[in-house]
Amino acid sequence: RSSDNGVSWIPANTGLANFYICALAVLPRSDGTDSTDLFAGTVNGIYHSSDNGSRWTAVSTGLPVWADVRALAFQGTDLFAGIYGTGVWRRPLSEMIKSIEGGGSEVPREFALFQNYPNPFNPSTTIRYGLPERSHVNLAIFTTLGQIVCELVQGEQDAGYHEVKFDAQDLSSGVYFYRIQAGSYSETKKLFLLRRSGLVAV
Numbered sequence: 001r002s003s004d005n006g007v008s009w010i011p012a013n014t015g016l017a018n019f020y021i022c023a024l025a026v027l028p029r030s031d032g033t034d035s036t037d038l039f040a041g042t043v044n045g046i047y048h049s050s051d052n053g054s055r056w057t058a059v060s061t062g063l064p065v066w067a068d069v070r071a072l073a074f075q076g077t078d079l080f081a082g083i084y085g086t087g088v089w090r091r092p093l094s095e096m097i098k099s100i101e102g103g104g105s106e107v108p109r110e111f112a113l114f115q116n117y118p119n120p121f122n123p124s125t126t127i128r129y130g131l132p133e134r135s136h137v138n139l140a141i142f143t144t145l146g147q148i149v150c151e152l153v154q155g156e157q158d159a160g161y162h163e164v165k166f167d168a169q170d171l172s173s174g175v176y177f178y179r180i181q182a183g184s185y186s187e188t189k190k191l192f193l194l195r196r197s198g199l200v201a202v
Helices: none
Strands: 021-028 034-042 045-049 069-075 078-083 087-092 124-131 135-142 148-157 160-167 174-182 185-193
Touching (some): 034 069, 045 069, 124 135
Antiparallel strands (some): 021 034, 069 078, 078 087, 124 160, 135 148, 135 174, 174 185
């Protein structure tokens, strides 16, 4: 870290378990200025600092084992990570930064369905979504053949961020889908139930 435009530098590695840094990103504020929240992508996951890099904490839960992070980008209330060999992954910033704009009791600007967390999971996972207005919500789990496994939500809900837990205790390992329908909005995402060790989602 340099505080004098690069004339001098000091280490800013406290809390990092891996020094192979492939990407750095500074979270922008809504007014366009930079915050003190930084994210570092390493060859073994993602780290977050809320104090300008003085201390770092791992925030890799839900990522593949030994995630080699090559790129980081912010979009809305999400952090996107480009991971070598496994594609692009997404996680809500509110799961890593409690004071993030759009988190908590704030009302989102648009409908959103987030990736379940953790994923892969065994045997339960949490699904989070955002409603910009009061809506009739249907959130259901499906098999790859389109058969309904269960309905997690069915009814009117107020605007805001919501989350629901999905317990797959009685299901076998495999790929499943979850779909939300809220008004005219509809989106589907994939989730992985892995009961045996050593299996990797692709």
